[in-house]
Amino acid sequence: MPELPEVEMVRRYLVATSLHQTIKDAKVLDRRILSGSSAEHLEQILTGQQFHSVYRHGKRLFLKLNEDLYLAIHLGLTGDLVYLQASEEEPHHTRLLIAFENGHRLAFDDPRIFGEVGLTGSPQSFLEVRRIGPDAMQVGKEDFLKIMRGRKGVIKSALLNQSLVAGLGNLYADEALFHAGICPKSRSLDEAQLSDLYFSIQLTLSTAIKSHADLSKLPDSFLLPHRHPGGRCPQDGEALRHEMIGGRTSYYCPKHQKMA
DNA sequence: AGTACCACCTGACGGC
């Protein structure tokens, strides 16, 4: 599920549902989602607190408990947060369940358990320790150029590297390269190509968010609606190519995505 | 610095 646009949707969902309610109790249902704190500690810390705000950086979410304590959440590949009415049943793969005093609950559902939940004193220190780069939608063009300039590896791998720029995943990296007309296997792009790529990333992510991160609502001129075996490039009708690049399945148009 | 692989997990899907 989650790359930057999906995580941003979850952030807005949390703002709309889960803030300013006192937590009655919290239950860790599967310890494998925990990082850095024990189930007992996390449950005890959460009880009696409220979430005051939600901050997103790349694919990471930080729910503020107080000035120097945040619940850090990563959704992994299959994670989701679901706010439940009192009568509603929790999702099948709920790994963390937070019950509010008003009877509603917030469930962290994650079938594959690639997600992660922990506590941190501040998002800044968390991001520093994890060596996570600037958010893909916040980074300025000059900083982006500085980060990407002079790299020797394939560009798609660089886009997926969260320590360079945070937020792009396999699908939106393909999408951004598609709009920039750059083959994902390209190495050492020139300034003009990096600049094109920067604006393509902004276009891709902002359009995805406007489409509520619903792939079926993206413009037909985007790659993603056509990103499947047998799909054709919406720009020039060419059969899309797909292959493993940097260990991930990648789709691109061999006609207009040029090798740098 | 870059890459190739492995590992962590489960569910869905296609082929036989």
Add this chain to the structure above:
DNA sequence: TGCCGTCAGGTGGTAC
């Protein structure tokens, strides 16, 4: 129906 291999929008570690 049922088993099996394969694949999946993520990340971290290791070894070269």
